[in-house]
Amino acid sequence: METSKQKIYWFCQIFGWTLLIGVEYLTYLLDFGFQPDTLYLGIANILLGITLTHLYRLMIKRWNWVRLPFFRLAPRVLVSVLVLSMVMTVVNLPADRHLMPELFVNEPAVVLGYLLNFGKTMLTWVLSYTTYHYFEQSRNAEIERILLKTSIRETEAKVLRSQLNPHFVFNALNSIRALVYENPIKAQQGITQLSNLLRNSLLADRRKTVELREEIKTVEDYLALEQVRYEDRLKSRIDLDARTLYWQVPPMMLQTLVENAIKHGVSKAVGGGFVEVRSTVIIRDDASGGSRSNNTDQLHIIIRNTGILGDKEASGGFGLKNTSQRLDLLYGPEASFDIVQEDDNVVRADIIIPIQSDTIFRKTADQSLSQ
Incomplete structure (x- = not known):
């Protein structure tokens, strides 16, 4: 040149x-x-x-x-x-x-x-x-x-992708340590789950997005470790729309929000509480012809948990700011994140993520045919 x-x-x-x-x-x-x-x-x-x-x-x-x-x-x-x-x-x-x-x-x-x-x-x-x-x-x-x-x-x-709260790691190790003599098999499972979390955290800075099903496995490992700590005080539920399994999401994002829900919600409730993760697809019609267009569909992730929202900055900590920044960096204004007090003792977080390609729909269709 x-x-x-x-x-x-x-x-x-x-x-x-x-x-x-x-x-x-x-x-x-x-x-x-x-x-x-x-x-x-x-x-x-x-x-x-x-x-x-x-x-x-x-x-x-x-x-x-x-x-x-x-x-x-x-x-x-x-x-x-x-x-x-x-x-x-x-x-x-x-x-x-x-x-x-x-x-x-x-x-x-x-x-x-x-x-x-x-x-x-x-x-x-x-x-x-x-x-x-x-x-x-x-x-x-x-x-x-x-x-x-x-x-x-x-x-x-x-930096945002690779965050894993060191306090959680410390607490998880203590929980596993307590299980070593009481329940060795469960302790082994806990070590495997913590290992998976640490590996995903280390790999997070190398990948901008991962499939939702992979991110959910990280959330399941995290909830299983927290279950050891909170026992019956923590109840969890994950309900995913099959169409969303291959949707690309930021790695460790849901884990951060679930961690935030337990830390600022469930742990502060006298009788414990629950964490629920759901996903669905928002079908949008093409504005020009009224027909469905895959390129306009959106992923909607809902996280509900026991808790009182109060001041978002004070109660949300790093998790809320982390999520907002990452969505803005990756998707710009097409993505959104909001958190509200749904009921007297229930906090609800809504995440909207735009589709990136038609590959998601092809994978979902292949999976449906194989089943």
Whole structure:
């Protein structure tokens, strides 16, 4: 890409200056006939014009003028045009006086005329080059800004995906430790479940989304470990629509919300409580024709639990902020998350996730046929 730009630049330089000086030389040739010295002067002017404007190019890139605001850039451009015009005048005026003395008779403002003549040429070239690089710099800066923003968002998403509450791990280990002598088989199951959770947490920063059925397995392992701790004080239920099993969801998101439900709801209830996870598909009609369109369908996940919502920031902790941020990073405004007090002692969280591809429906259909 850079090599191609260099070729275009040198072509424009050589062709532009050759055309400009060539037209002036052709005019002189028609009026006064061929003279070798004027030909040599024309060639020298081509080389001088290319050299001067190339030096300007190196200077503007070396000092990064295109990054300057307009009120600081404009004076530098005008001074550069004046200097370049003066150099061209200093070289050409003595040579023209020697070759064409008859043209300078009764010309009181020769120097000014030369400056204006070369000034127009240099101004055209300098403005063209500066404007091009100014907009190119702006475009590159915008691309860099977008890439940086994307990188930051991706980093944030990785951090959010890999969260697993260390207090839960500590409590789970204590619960398993208590089972080692009382119920070794159940202790082994607990170690396996905790291992699965830790593995999924480590893998979460490598994957943006996972299938809902895989995420639910993580939730089931988490609930099984919490069941050891809370025993009969915790009741749980998971009810999934078969159409949603292959839907892509953020990894560890539901586990975070279920953990939040137990920590801020069930654990604070005197007699314990429940956690319920349900999923369904919201079928939406195509706005243009009224027919069903898979691309407009949405996944609806509902999490209900015992608890008093109160202040969302205080009672929700990291879980609610985590969910909102991750949905926004992955799906933008097409996804939504809301949490409300459904009843006096029941909190309800609603998650809406848009479909990403028709693969979900194909997998669901294949599964239905196999059954």
